[in-house]
Amino acid sequence: MSYALNEVEALAKRAVRGAGMSWGTAEEAAKATRWLCRNGIDGAGVLSALLDHNQGKAEQDLRPIETSRIWRAVDDAQLCSLQAGAALSDGALKLKDASITMQRLSFPALLLPFMASAAAQLNCVLVLECDAGSASTDGNLLGLSNDALLQATSADVVIRIGDLTGNILSQVSRAKPAPEAWDTLNTYAHKTYAPATEASRLAGAGAGLSDND
Amino acid sequence: MGTSVQNSIPRRDPALVMRLSRLGSMHQCRLSFMRVLTRRLANENWSFARPVFDVDAKGVGHAVYTATGPARTYSLVAFAHDLPPEERSDRVIATAWDATFTLFDGVPTADDIERLSHNIPYQEAGRVNEKSLSVSRANRSVRLWKHMVDALAKGEQPDVDKVASVGYLMRTTAVYGSGKLGAADHETLADRPEFDAPFQAEMLSVFLTRAFVRDMINHMARARGGAQAAELALDIAHGLGIGNSTGLGMAPFLINHPVLLNNWVAAREEAIARVRSLNTAQEAEANLFRSLFARVQVLVETWRSEHPVQIKKLVALKADLEKVEAYLGGDDLTANSPWDRLLNWTSAALSEEGQELIASLILEPYGELVDDLSPAMSDHRPDASRILGTMSVKATRNLMRAGYAQALETDWSAKENCARAWYVSEEKLEPRLGERFEEPIAEYEQPLSPGRDVALAFADLKIWDDDAPVSEFLLNHPEHRHSIRRVQINACAPYSEIQDNTICADMMPIDMLRYKLATFGATHFDPRSDRWLRICMFGNAPYPEELTPENADLWVYPDAEGNS
Numbered sequence: 001m002s003y004a005l006n007e008v009e010a011l012a013k014r015a016v017r018g019a020g021m022s023w024g025t026a027e028e029a030a031k032a033t034r035w036l037c038r039n040g041i042d043g044a045g046v047l048s049a050l051l052d053h054n055q056g057k058a059e060q061d062l063r064p065i066e067t068s069r070i071w072r073a074v075d076d077a078q079l080c081s082l083q084a085g086a087a088l089s090d091g092a093l094k095l096k097d098a099s100i101t102m103q104r105l106s107f108p109a110l111l112l113p114f115m116a117s118a119a120a121q122l123n124c125v126l127v128l129e130c131d132a133g134s135a136s137t138d139g140n141l142l143g144l145s146n147d148a149l150l151q152a153t154s155a156d157v158v159i160r161i162g163d164l165t166g167n168i169l170s171q172v173s174r175a176k177p178a179p180e181a182w183d184t185l186n187t188y189a190h191k192t193y194a195p196a197t198e199a200s201r202l203a204g205a206g207a208g209l210s211d212n213d
Numbered sequence: 214m215g216t217s218v219q220n221s222i223p224r225r226d227p228a229l230v231m232r233l234s235r236l237g238s239m240h241q242c243r244l245s246f247m248r249v250l251t252r253r254l255a256n257e258n259w260s261f262a263r264p265v266f267d268v269d270a271k272g273v274g275h276a277v278y279t280a281t282g283p284a285r286t287y288s289l290v291a292f293a294h295d296l297p298p299e300e301r302s303d304r305v306i307a308t309a310w311d312a313t314f315t316l317f318d319g320v321p322t323a324d325d326i327e328r329l330s331h332n333i334p335y336q337e338a339g340r341v342n343e344k345s346l347s348v349s350r351a352n353r354s355v356r357l358w359k360h361m362v363d364a365l366a367k368g369e370q371p372d373v374d375k376v377a378s379v380g381y382l383m384r385t386t387a388v389y390g391s392g393k394l395g396a397a398d399h400e401t402l403a404d405r406p407e408f409d410a411p412f413q414a415e416m417l418s419v420f421l422t423r424a425f426v427r428d429m430i431n432h433m434a435r436a437r438g439g440a441q442a443a444e445l446a447l448d449i450a451h452g453l454g455i456g457n458s459t460g461l462g463m464a465p466f467l468i469n470h471p472v473l474l475n476n477w478v479a480a481r482e483e484a485i486a487r488v489r490s491l492n493t494a495q496e497a498e499a500n501l502f503r504s505l506f507a508r509v510q511v512l513v514e515t516w517r518s519e520h521p522v523q524i525k526k527l528v529a530l531k532a533d534l535e536k537v538e539a540y541l542g543g544d545d546l547t548a549n550s551p552w553d554r555l556l557n558w559t560s561a562a563l564s565e566e567g568q569e570l571i572a573s574l575i576l577e578p579y580g581e582l583v584d585d586l587s588p589a590m591s592d593h594r595p596d597a598s599r600i601l602g603t604m605s606v607k608a609t610r611n612l613m614r615a616g617y618a619q620a621l622e623t624d625w626s627a628k629e630n631c632a633r634a635w636y637v638s639e640e641k642l643e644p645r646l647g648e649r650f651e652e653p654i655a656e657y658e659q660p661l662s663p664g665r666d667v668a669l670a671f672a673d674l675k676i677w678d679d680d681a682p683v684s685e686f687l688l689n690h691p692e693h694r695h696s697i698r699r700v701q702i703n704a705c706a707p708y709s710e711i712q713d714n715t716i717c718a719d720m721m722p723i724d725m726l727r728y729k730l731a732t733f734g735a736t737h738f739d740p741r742s743d744r745w746l747r748i749c750m751f752g753n754a755p756y757p758e759e760l761t762p763e764n765a766d767l768w769v770y771p772d773a774e775g776n777s
Contacts, residue, residue, distance in 0.1 A: 001340065001395075002342065002343075002395070003395060004343070004391075004392030004393075004395055004396060004397065004398045005392065005398050005400070006391055006392025006393070006398050006399075007392050007393075007395065010392075021691070022691045022692040022694060022695065023660040023694075023695040024687075024691060024692070024693065024694020024695035024696075024697070024698060025691050025694060027598070027694075027695060027698070028694070031598065059691050059692075060691075063688060063691065064688070067688065083691070086600075086687070086691075086694065087684065087687075087688055089599065089600070089602070090600055090602025090683075090684035090687060090688075091602050091682075091684050092602070093602075093603060117599055120596065120599075121599070173343065173397075173398065173400075173401045174343060190639065192637065192657060193636075193637050193638060193639035193642065193657065194636045194637065194638055194639065194645075194647075194653075194654050194657040195639055196638050196639055196640035197652075199652070200638060200645055200647060200652065200654075201306070201638075201640065203647070204636075204638060204643070204645030204646060204647055213354065213355055213356055
């Protein structure tokens with residue numbers, strides 16, 4: 001089944017919040033997932049895998065504690081690509097002077113939309129390289145050396161200014177997420193919904209005068 | 214938004230405009246989305262047809278209404294149902310309706326209709342694809358529908374007072390657009406000029422729905438009365454709009470789309486500033502204003518509400534209109550910045566209802582000056598949500614002080630100031646508002662209290678060095694990322710925030726709903742509680758086949774007899 005990109009964004013936001021992250025991070029994740037889907041990548045699949053992987057960890061423990069040249073998480077744990085991605089976009093200017101290395105970055109595919117945000121701010125092409133392959137983006141288009149990067153669950157990555165190379169992905173207007181990934185996101189999203197009670201049913205949205213006249 | 218005119222009078226202060234009580238007193242204007250639509254349809258000479266009307270004597274079947282413009286055709290596909298009365302509800306949690314609709318991109322084939330017939334009647338439980346631009350449903354007004362079918366079937370016309378007291382035969386209970394239930398994303402249509410202004414597909418769907426409803430009542434009367442049935446008289450049909458029941462969902466929409474909210478308010482404020490800046494007015498312009506003022510008095514006379522708050526506001530509005538009449542008796546409105554003087558006078562003399570009604574009305578003679586603002590009401594800045602990490606802590610604090618003064622002065626530890634929480638119910642994902650200290654909902658709270666959340670961020674920023682970049686703060690405080698984003702958006706979109714407490718004990722959600730519906734072009738706001746209200750859309754409008762450039766714009770104002 002195909003989904004509208006707005007549906008992807010809306011579900012991703014709720015899922016990330018349901019997984020325990022802050023609303024601001026959830027908003028970033030939602031835009032990032034949409035960006036991947038627009039470039040023909042199953043962003044919902046990557047996001048659901050990341051949320052499963054992050055389970056039980058607090059947002060504070062997933063963020064980079066060191067953000068100069070070499071980024072890493074506390075106690076050399078895995079660095080969350082959502083937390084690192086948001087910080088990369090916020091600190092895009094740092095890339096003007098030097099490359100950035102991120103150690104033990106989880107699901108590097110999810111960093112690509114944030115790299116695109118940084119590239120758009122710098123008005124240049126940014127390249128990500130790791131053992132699994134390389135990716136480049138001018139903020140809009142995405143070039144990939146191979147698909148292995150999309151499957152990687154963890155990698156040490158280097159981000160630097162470079163050229164748009166590799167297979168440039170065609171952009172699409174609909175998302176076709178793997179059904180199980182979509183279900184996983186729905187399960188996380190469900191945690192943000194309050195259980196219905198008779199009282200909330202009456203008072204929460206309706207009540208007042210009749211609606212059948 | 215670009216400004217092409219050098220105004221001598223600035224736009225009004227967001228701190229004045231963005232209060233809930235004022236937003237809850239807004240009225241339609243030239244830039245309202247329904248009027249933008251009918252002007253375009255008429256000016257581009259769109260044509261309309263009804264290629265299919267396959268409905269049986271019980272009122273079950275489907276129909277197709279097409280609208281063809283310079284480049285494309287759109288079709289309203291309508292499914293009519295025989296709904297048991299006990300299932301009729303306007304709530305999101307309803308599962309069946311009297312009629313269901315989709316606006317289709319192009320002309321549907323038989324296969325499309327077949328596919329849609331298995332999905333549209335089920336609304337949220339169905340799926341559509343990118344060929345659908347909206348999905349909606351409507352319920353009959355039981356009291357008026359029955360009266361009308363009874364009368365017409367006997368060969369009589371319905372009682373005009375009864376018609377006027379309701380104003381519509383069916384009311385939509387949701388009109389889903391942009392990507393909902395699988396429909397096309399608005400972004401994929403953004404290059405079509407007919408969708409330059411917001412919500413044009415949804416408005417077109419409702420405009421065509423009104424024609425379907427008129428045809429249905431005639432059809433049902435004929436099915437009952439046979440040859441003796443009368444056709445609904447044109448003047449009565451004109452008086453009928455499409456009702457709409459609006460619940461809490463529209464309130465989160467406004468808060469969740471700060472750039473859009475800004476653009477809607479800014480466009481109208483810019484239009485007001487342009488007209489106020491005119492040093493003189495032509496006699497014809499002043500006369501048009503006077504004649505429309507007389508007509509808007511008729512509109513207000515037919516506005517009924519049973520809600521105590523709105524009843525009080527209507528009494529004040531009627532008194533306001535008398536004062537305006539007296540003012541107009543002593544001013545010919547042509548010299549000495551007539552519109553600025555008028556608005557300055559209203560701000561001291563009238564209630565907010567009256568002030569905003571007149572602010573909308575002064576735009577009417579000046580289509581050439583203000584109508585170009587409607588495309589700017591869309592959100593053309595997808596990057597506005599990107600945080601500028603290099604902004605200093607000091608600059609961020611200053612933005613908070615400037616744009617959130619009311620929130621920073623609020624004592625958020627006082628229970629009455631945070632008595633409510635917005636949440637989404639697992640039951641059909643209905644947006645709801647609950648009592649934070651009485652219900653177990655706080656952990657499900659949606660981020661719909663920008664004021665409180667910015668105040669929390671402001672408090673945490675206190676110990677940070679002035680020169681530190683806000684990116685450092687966010688690395689340590691991801692929980693404030695949402696608020697910092699809003700603060701930065703507000704810096705270049707000054708009307709993006711409601712400058713009021715959206716979770717306090719006495720907040721009225723209907724104020725937010727009213728604002729959004731007025732921007733659509735609705736009239737006859739009738740709150741049914743503090744959190745849902747009914748309105749009328751396209752009341753007095755010409756029907757599609759009657760639309761001409763002459764009648765496409767001012768239809769919202771009934772003539773002195775109450776007709777269009």
